[in-house]
Amino acid sequence: MSRERKLRYAMVGGGQGAFIGAVHRKAMALDGQFELVAGAFSSSPERARESGATLGLADDRNHGSWQELLADELRRGPGERVDLVSIVTPNHVHHPVALAFVQAGFHVVCDKPLVHTAAQADELVAAVRQAGTVFGVTYNYTGYPMVREARHLVCSGALGTLRKIAVQYNQGWLASAVEQGGDNKQADWRLDPQRSGNAGSMADIGSHAENLAATVTGLRPDALCADLSVFGTGRRLDDDAQLLLRYAGGARGIIVASQVAAGLENDLCLQVSGTLGSLIWRQEEPNQLIHAPLDGPRRILTRGSPWLSESARRAGRIPAGHPEAFIEAFANVYLGVAADIRARAERRIADPLDADYPNVEDGARGVRFIEKVVESAASEKKWTSVD
Known part of the structure; x- marks a missing residue:
């Protein structure tokens, strides 16, 4: 992965009228590390597409559901596929979306609290370990x-x-x-x-x-x-x-x-x-x-x-x-995630001061x-x- 290339990301949730989605997007834009290229911004397909259009997404990457988003990304080649999925939905959606994208091999950042139950948390931790992906949790403080x-x-x-x-x-x-x-x-x-x-x-x-x-x-x-x-x-x-x-x-x-x-x-x-x-x-x-x-x-x-x-x-x-x-x-949480993603792409261990972010284990705890x-x-x- 070229260090000059921005990391492509998709967002699930965070559409029109959602406070935290806009915060995540502004934070990810701050250091020039990320580029929003795809999304499914609402549980309502119509609102989701309206939000994506407002954010300037191309029609073929502006989806009515997270399932459509995942299916479309899996059809794309590595040079076009997103590097990261940011999940900023209400809490009950965290688990199914995060688990599906992790199992498909995508890096994920999820808002807190991570999931509803300890059983769901344990399942997600196990999936991340098996996939070997980066998983950040936005305990932003x-x-x-x-x-x-x-x-x-x-x-x-x-x-x-x-x-x-x-x-x-x-x-x-x-x-x-x-x-x-x-x-x-x-x-x-x-x-x-x-x-x-x-x-x-x-x-x-x-x-x-x-x-x-x-x-x-x-x-x-x-x-x-x-x-x-x-x-x-x-x-x-x-x-x-x-x-x-x-x-x-x-x-x-x-x-x-x-x-x-x-x-x-x-x-x-x-x-x-x-x-x-x-x-x-x-x-x-x-x-x-x-x-x-x-x-x-x-x-x-x-x-x-x-x-x-x-x-x-x-x-x-x-x-x-x-x-x-x-x-x-x-933005500092996302910088840590970006550093870890780039290090893994280059098959090296990231500097812990660079890759400093709350992970899936913190979220599960x-x-x-x-x-x-x-x-x-x-x-x-x-x-x-x-x-």
Whole structure:
């Protein structure tokens, strides 16, 4: 594969009116690595083709369903076929689409949460291993430069032995009954168990919180105690979640994931404390990382600074003082996927700092975690083991 050639991709979902599809496309365009050449952008064939036409796709690659897309790509030769399929549908479509494209030998990036059940996750992991394909999951917050700096500081021992991991992710968009009337497309499917799965806020933003904690600290909880609540009248899925976590070695954790925190926007905050100090990062101020050591003054580390770790520096695009944020974080996940695809095409192992992205194993772990949270919330036991 020529390094100059853009990677051809197809998108499933993300058509007209879909927030996240546009974010993915903008992120993939940012570094000139990808080119959108095909798609099936909606479950409605008519809307799918209208969306594809608006995005400038050729008629013969603008499909009414993902099945048509897959069949057409398999008919094409290697020089024309897509390199990657990006899946940005509601959750219930992830598993069949991802599995079909992986089994057909295509590289895949899928939005989170990966699938509905641990059994589906295990099936997908096994398929990826058998196919030997690249599979990314867009836990986009791992793409922020200062999150990667936080990970570096924890791994370097700057915090000593970890004691406390706290992630709070608070939104207010479900504080009122926005799902009534059917005008809010996001609320319509995210609060539907058939399409969203067996968890609401826990799957939507709690999955991000779990992944952020795991990515930065490298720790996985042994046990959890969960409380899921439904504040919105008539809702069938949780809109608020609170978790206590226990880690091997003695560390403790807290995750709060609420979408009924009235007045809040996208307030994600990570705090990690150890025997030698603490780190604090807020998504709404993403270019700063606070490092508070035990035996020295608190310091504010900023994106783009020359003294940051190599992983944090590589994740930035412009000089310090020029803010980077949400779309750039998505773009960093896709850059990692692109690096891995190109390395495999050249039969080499990618530089891990280049191929830095959440993979199918991370996505599967998140699904298992969500299942354990739901199990814990329904149980009278104080602690539920996390296998």
